[in-house]
Every structure is written in structure tokens, then in C-alpha cells.
Amino acid sequence: MKRLFALNLLLIVLFLLWACSGADDGGGSIAASSDFLHPELTEQEMLLPCFECHQEVTPDIYSEWYNSLHGIGMVKCYQCHGTYENLKTEPEASDCMVCHADQIKKCPQDRKCWSCHNAHTFKRNSK
Amino acid sequence: MVQTRREFLKRTAALSAASYIGMSLPFSDSGIADAAVETTWHRGSCRLCGVGCRVELGVKNGIPVALRGVPESRTNFGYVCMKGMHFWKVMNHADRLTTPLYRARKTDTFKPVSWEKALEIAADKFASAVKEHGNNSVAYYGSGQALTEETYFFQKMFRGGLQTNNVEGNPRLCMASAVGGYLTSFGADEPIGGYADIEKADCIFIIGSNMAEAHPVIFRRVMRRKLDNPETTVINADPRISLTSRIADIHLQFKPGTDLALLNGMAHVIVKEKLYDKEFLGQYAVFKKGKKVSIDFSEYEKFLEDYSPEKVAKIMGGKVTPRQIREVSRKFATSRATLSFWTMGLNQRKQGVWANNLVHNLHILTGQLLKEGADSLSLTGQPNACGGVREGGGLCHILPGHRLVKKEKLRNQVEEAWGIPKGRIPPRPGYHTMAMFTAVNERKIKAMWINCTSPVQSLPNCNLYNRGMAADDTFIVCTDIFPTLTTQLAANLILPTAFHFEKTGVYGCTERRSQLTRKAIDPPKGAKPEVWIIREWGRKLAEKLDDPVIAQCIKPFEGLEEGYELPRAIWDEYSQKLTKGRDNDLRGATYDVLSKMYDGVQWPAPTEQYALTGGTVKKFVRGMDPMAETHRADDKKYQFYGPAHPDHKLWVWQRPQANPEEIPDAEYPFYLSTGRIIDHWHTMSMTGRVKELLRANPYSFVEVNPADARRMGIKPGDMVEITSRRGTNIMPAKVYEGPIEGMVFAYWHDQHPDRMINKVTKDAYDPGSKEPEFKICACKIRRVSGPKALKPYIV
Numbered sequence: 067m068k069r070l071f072a073l074n075l076l077l078i079v080l081f082l083l084w085a086c087s088g089a090d091d092g093g094g095s096i097a098a099s100s101d102f103l104h105p106e107l108t109e110q111e112m113l114l115p116c117f118e119c120h121q122e123v124t125p126d127i128y129s130e131w132y133n134s135l136h137g138i139g140m141v142k143c144y145q146c147h148g149t150y151e152n153l154k155t156e157p158e159a160s161d162c163m164v165c166h167a168d169q170i171k172k173c174p175q176d177r178k179c180w181s182c183h184n185a186h187t188f189k190r191n192s193k
Numbered sequence: 194m195v196q197t198r199r200e201f202l203k204r205t206a207a208l209s210a211a212s213y214i215g216m217s218l219p220f221s222d223s224g225i226a227d228a229a230v231e232t233t234w235h236r237g238s239c240r241l242c243g244v245g246c247r248v249e250l251g252v253k254n255g256i257p258v259a260l261r262g263v264p265e266s267r268t269n270f271g272y273v274c275m276k277g278m279h280f281w282k283v284m285n286h287a288d289r290l291t292t293p294l295y296r297a298r299k300t301d302t303f304k305p306v307s308w309e310k311a312l313e314i315a316a317d318k319f320a321s322a323v324k325e326h327g328n329n330s331v332a333y334y335g336s337g338q339a340l341t342e343e344t345y346f347f348q349k350m351f352r353g354g355l356q357t358n359n360v361e362g363n364p365r366l367c368m369a370s371a372v373g374g375y376l377t378s379f380g381a382d383e384p385i386g387g388y389a390d391i392e393k394a395d396c397i398f399i400i401g402s403n404m405a406e407a408h409p410v411i412f413r414r415v416m417r418r419k420l421d422n423p424e425t426t427v428i429n430a431d432p433r434i435s436l437t438s439r440i441a442d443i444h445l446q447f448k449p450g451t452d453l454a455l456l457n458g459m460a461h462v463i464v465k466e467k468l469y470d471k472e473f474l475g476q477y478a479v480f481k482k483g484k485k486v487s488i489d490f491s492e493y494e495k496f497l498e499d500y501s502p503e504k505v506a507k508i509m510g511g512k513v514t515p516r517q518i519r520e521v522s523r524k525f526a527t528s529r530a531t532l533s534f535w536t537m538g539l540n541q542r543k544q545g546v547w548a549n550n551l552v553h554n555l556h557i558l559t560g561q562l563l564k565e566g567a568d569s570l571s572l573t574g575q576p577n578a579c580g581g582v583r584e585g586g587g588l589c590h591i592l593p594g595h596r597l598v599k600k601e602k603l604r605n606q607v608e609e610a611w612g613i614p615k616g617r618i619p620p621r622p623g624y625h626t627m628a629m630f631t632a633v634n635e636r637k638i639k640a641m642w643i644n645c646t647s648p649v650q651s652l653p654n655c656n657l658y659n660r661g662m663a664a665d666d667t668f669i670v671c672t673d674i675f676p677t678l679t680t681q682l683a684a685n686l687i688l689p690t691a692f693h694f695e696k697t698g699v700y701g702c703t704e705r706r707s708q709l710t711r712k713a714i715d716p717p718k719g720a721k722p723e724v725w726i727i728r729e730w731g732r733k734l735a736e737k738l739d740d741p742v743i744a745q746c747i748k749p750f751e752g753l754e755e756g757y758e759l760p761r762a763i764w765d766e767y768s769q770k771l772t773k774g775r776d777n778d779l780r781g782a783t784y785d786v787l788s789k790m791y792d793g794v795q796w797p798a799p800t801e802q803y804a805l806t807g808g809t810v811k812k813f814v815r816g817m818d819p820m821a822e823t824h825r826a827d828d829k830k831y832q833f834y835g836p837a838h839p840d841h842k843l844w845v846w847q848r849p850q851a852n853p854e855e856i857p858d859a860e861y862p863f864y865l866s867t868g869r870i871i872d873h874w875h876t877m878s879m880t881g882r883v884k885e886l887l888r889a890n891p892y893s894f895v896e897v898n899p900a901d902a903r904r905m906g907i908k909p910g911d912m913v914e915i916t917s918r919r920g921t922n923i924m925p926a927k928v929y930e931g932p933i934e935g936m937v938f939a940y941w942h943d944q945h946p947d948r949m950i951n952k953v954t955k956d957a958y959d960p961g962s963k964e965p966e967f968k969i970c971a972c973k974i975r976r977v978s979g980p981k982a983l984k985p986y987i988v
Contacts, residue, residue, distance in 0.1 A: 110982050113891040135420075138439055139413045140405060140871045142275055144885040151884065160259070165272045168264035 116143040130186035237710030238700045239277040240693045241874045243573030245702025257281045266792040274409035279883045290689035291719035316733035318668040322639035328356040335362035336645035337575025340698025342763040343723040344581035354743040358623030362587045363646045364578035365626040369962035370540040371571035374549020381835025385812045386568030387704030393566030396426045396528035401538020405436035406871040433932045448510030449864045454850040456551035458505030461497040462522035470560030482847040526559040530566025541967040545959040547848040557843045573703040580701015589623035594775035598622045610770040625963040634661030640668045647677040647876040653965045654919045654956035675878045691716035697760045708793030712756045725755035853969040854957035861971035864936040873942040881987040891985040893943035894927045902928040910980035917972040920952030945986035
């Protein structure tokens, strides 16, 4: 299991590096660091709420979130993904625990929340 | 490889989706296990609205590192909102005030002074004011965010020590009309039921409240009720379609200020169609058109004739149909249990008390009260407006334990409890908030203590009152944790205070629930708990005025350690001596009991044994409320023992539709309304210092209906000037189908001089509750320019 985890982690890191690698080729200033996934933004651009861009560039994800319990209940992007200084593509269980500590205790401890509850819709995976 | 930002984002999103779905990874070491081993968790309440969510602050090496909800709590069941999740991050912020600061004149630069010197100055200024200008030349202006121990101790010092009832607080600005409504309709302040009714309600009527943003965790419970039980009807009545409307089955969008007509129109249908509960009315209710003027049912029925759905629909502006009014009235009356919620939309009005009465009327008429799922529940804005200010004596006309200042017998009870001479507390109420700041303008107040609030930004028509606060005629002390517009403009002396979880004390939330937050960490070096400040100041004050009665006021608290023992002694004095036998009897809610409870105690709770059960879920119901037995007047099931209704009855009020103070005209053709947004709290001195919250809503905007925007040539993001007879703001436009046509809406948190909307709002107030009409005034708007890059502004 540990080996599988390490392999998966390596694959993610490699994918992130690949994803960021074309950043400086003239497509705008994009950070080429594996721990900072977001395009570089000016201080002014950082004052835009996440959804201002993401409802256009990732409309499916925005729509899934907006129509989810988190969307209706106004649990916004930054709770799980942080803000620019601490941005993370994949949240940690501790982010969910702020509200869901009790539920997490009852869940399988070897799986991430979103392996059963789909990210952004938060509906239970039918598999 | 060329990659645009958009492509990058898409790719990142695709990657996240892949990693979410395709890989099942174990928890990292920094998750639960790590937190459980190294972090200690300290239970307390959230401090960013009136819901009373229970949370635990995670502390590692004496530093706050995390926060989580308490699943066992019956207020929030573990859930917290965006503000609640992040507020702990301000605790170690570099802007925390840690040194007393003083300036003789308000144009001078502040200079650090020692605590000894600071308290000496504060005592000297208050003592001099009393000696030279009399007792009513000093005043206290507090907060619904102060702990009960703090509000109680401050008002004790001002009333018993300095002999003035000039004791007020910002809850006057947000829930005084709810107090007036409960007292005049039910005979007792604060709701009969509570949040537990949400899960039992079949019809939920939300009026004048955007609870999705202002009370998100209670909204979550309403949402859950609706989603789990789709047959539950949610009715949302508001001039503005808000995020709350997303779960509504019916939205009634009306012209601002016409909701009194709507509520009378609903009563009209209920009476006309005989949907009222005749037996309940016969046993428990009377009809009134004045405090001493009773009417009978037929006169009330005749009064309602004027509110036919057809006529009311017209008054409301034409977006609501007579059929809808009939439909919501029938749902309200015939559902198995109906629960109403409202907040500032009804309270912050010139007819605020009347609007509250009219909601209560519907519940009394239909008997939708006192049973599971049915209640008339006013949501409170601040965490301790109920517990500290309404119950602890934090307004100019009330003493601790819901006692009226004007009643000698009640004053004497307080004097006896404090061990001070009879007659020490003055018989006349002090200045209410708007009168207090008018008195500052008139130079009648010579020394003022402002605690944990920023009136420079939060008073309506603030330009007018800021002139007085900026003048050197009034010496002003501010106790706070951060600089605010008030410390900047008005203060002579700033005293840095301990924050939540850096001190101990009780908050009492919306549903009569008192909850303890214990000190978990030390405040920054140099910051002190308010209770320590009051005691030390009081001792110096007693010396300067050579007054042993002032010394007597602090005597029970001398020598006690300020982190826990001092607040406990204050709470004991208040709860044991001053709530005994009162309708908010808290004698059972000792610190020992509160420490054991996940979610505190609902009063009345006269004994510890009873308090340990959680207290009283429903007031007035025999078998559920111990005081319904001890204060029983007859053998009936419900006992309305509240102090304001000697007849022990519920009162149905004849209250007509009445216009707001200011309505649009040719010169100022728009309504302006204001409100909260989910990411920020009050004057942003805290939430503006949390990056996540600041960036989510960095500055205010004005919401404009698309039809109005077209007519005025306003596009999204354009800079728009909003002008009333009192002041002007300029902020970007948000064009959407939110506010009804002819109305604009802005949120009130922004500190920037161009976007501080209370320069524009009106300071008319309800003649009964004295609560200002923040929610409605007339304004004009015009496009100033296209979009501009703006910066957040936090002093």
C-alpha cells in the first residue's frame, strides 16, 4: 500500500511539473513550481473571488460546486483550496474536519473523503 | 509549449479531478492523527454572529493553529461558516494592539503609555467630568460582542459607581425592535422556542433576513430540513432576492417598507377564511390597539378589512399577486408547524416594533406557537446581544435580569445585591444610542468609554455624529484589539484588550442559550482582559472621587486572577443574585455546569440539576419550563408569566401599514438598503485582516437591478455614485436580479471613506425601540466611470 501511495504521489508531482512546464513560453506569467499551481497574479488580480475566473474557465466545476450543498451553504473555494499563499489543488482531510470531524471518524481511514464523495458535487460516489 | 492562463486552469482542474477520483490515498500525517497528538483543543463559542456555534480552538505550543466545530453541539452540530472557520487567524496578527496609546488632542499623534499611566488618565478624566459637569456627563457605549461579565461589570460601574444610566451598546442598532416586539406581544423578551424547531417545522417563513449570509449555520439547518423533506414549504419575503431565496418555494418580492401591509394582508386572509385557532385565542390572547386600549376580535377583524390581498398586492409594488398572498397565508396557518425567522429587515426600521408585532400576530392567531416546530424566532446579529446586553443590563433603560430602570422596586433589588445604598441608581433611563451621540455632538458628554465597537463606521448618517466624536470636547476611551476608524478619529486613549479564547466568559445566543468560552491561550503581552481593566480603573476612580460606594462595586472582585477567577466571580454575582426568580433565571448555569456542557444551557434554568439537562427548550409550557409551574396563574397548559403583561396573555396588535421615514421622490428616486455579506463581519477590523476573507470580498459594491442599470447606463463593474440627503459613496456596480427595480443595495462593512455606506443611510429611528432605520432611505445613483482598480482599505 505504501509503495502504491509513493508511486501515485510521484505521478502527481510529475504531472504537476509537466502542467507547469510550458508556463514561461509566452502564454503569460505562470509560476513553474510544483508547490504553486496557480498562474501568477498581480495583487490586484488576487482581489478577484476565485469564481470570477473559474465560472468561465472551469464552468463544470463551478456549476457542480454552486449546485452542491457547499454551494447553497456558501462554503467557498478558499475553505478547501486556500488562498494564493497557501493554495493547494487537493485539499487535506484536516480541511474537511473543520465541519466534518464526526463523519470522518466513521469513514474508512485509508481513503480520502473524495474517493467516496465526489469533489465539488459532494454526492456519494455510486461505485 | 504555449499555455494560456485559461488552459492552465483547465489543466489544473482536470488534474485535480483525476487525483480526486482515480486515486485513493491514505491520510497524510498532517491530518487527523497529527492534530490529535500535538494539538490541544479548547471548547468555546464562535464570536462572529448570534447563532452561537460551538467550536474548538486548536492550540499548539501556546499558539492557535486550527479551529473545528463541535459535533455534539445542538446549535451547529459541528458545522461552522466561512468567517467562523477563519477568525482565529487574527489572534496573532501583527496589527494587534499591545500597548496603551494616548493623545491629549485628537489631532495629535498617539504615544505609548504604561498601563498605570493609562488607567490614571482614564480615571482622572471620568472623575473630572463627574465633578465638573455632573453624573450624566459620562457614558458607556458597549457591544453585543463583549462577554456578559464585561457588559455587566461596566454597567455596574456606571450605574452603581458613577450614578448614571448612560449605558448603551450597539445592540440598540440591531435588535432593540425585536426586544420591543417580544415584550409587547408575549410579555417577555426573547423567543419562546429555538433552533430545535427547525427540524420539526413544515412551513418556514423567512422575512427581512438573508440568513444564508448573515446566519449561515442556521441557514444550513433550514436547507437541510428542506432538502431532506421536500414537502416542507420555505417562504422568503424580501425586497431583494438573495442567496437565501435559493431554497425558497415562494419568494415574495416587495417594495421596501410595505411588509407591514403584507403581514396584515396575511392576517386578513387567516381571519376571512377562518384559519385562526379560536380555542387558542379564547384561552390565551387579547387584542390591543394601545398598551391600555383593548379591542375585541370584531374590531380587529374590521381593521383588517382594509388589507385585502388585492389592495396589499398593489401596495407591495405589483410583483406579488393576491393569489400568492392567499397561498402563503394558508400555508402559514394550516401547516402542521410554522416557524418564522427575521432579523434586520424588520428590526432596523422606523416601524420595527410594529413589524415584529405583526409577525407575532400571525403566530398567535393561528396557534403556531409553543408546540414542536412552531415559533416566532428573531435571529440575533451578534454573539452576546441577548446574553450580555439584553439580559445583563447593557441598555439605558434596563438593569440586569430584564429589570426596568424606571421601577424603584427593581432598582432597589439591584442596589441590595450590590451592597450599595438605596437610591444610588438614578431613576431615569439614560441616553439611548442615537440620543447619546447627539449629546456628544451637543457637547453634553464629557467622557465616554467605547468598548469593542466602532460607531464612527456603524452609526447611521455617521458624518453627522463623527463631527462630535472627532471634537476635543469629549474625552473618549476605546478598548479594542485592533485599530478601527473609531480609534483613529475619536479616541484619546486606546486600551489593548484580550481577544476571545484569551480570556474567559459567557455568550448568550439567539435561543436563550448561555455558553462558556474558557481562556485557552495568553493574550499578547500588553493586552488585558476588560474585566481587569474595569476593576483597576474603578479602584482609581474611587480614590479620585473619594467615593466608598465605587470601591464597594469592585470589592467582591479584588485580588482575583483575571483569566478565570475574576470573570467567574462576576458571573456568580450576576447569575446567582440578579437572575434569581427572573424570567432569565440562570442560577443553574454556573461555570461548573457550563464547563461540562457541549452547548451551554437555555434559560430559565433555576438549578444546577436542571441546567445539566440543557435547560428550557420551550418557555411558558408546563412540563417543559420550570417557571411555568413556579409562576403559574391558573391550570392552563401555557403560562405567560413574563414581566410586561400583568394579564398573563398574549397580545394581538392592531398596527397599520406606515411608510418609512424617507421614501423616493423626484430628486432621490431610489430606495437604498444595506446588509451583511458572508465573508465579513461588521466593520471588517477582524475579517479584513484574514486574507481568505478579505479577498473573497475586498470592497463593497452596489447591487443594481438590470432594468435600472439599463435605464441609467450602468454596466457591471462601472463606478457608481450613491447620494442621499446626508452623504455620498462611490463603489462598483453589481448588476443582477437581486434588488427589486427601483432599489439599490450595498453592504456596510467597507472602511474606505468612499464606500462607507453609513454616510448615506438615515438616522430616523423607531419611537418605541429607538432602533435606527438603516434598512430604508432614499437616494439617487449615477454612473461616474467605467471599472476602476480598487484597493481594500483597513485602518
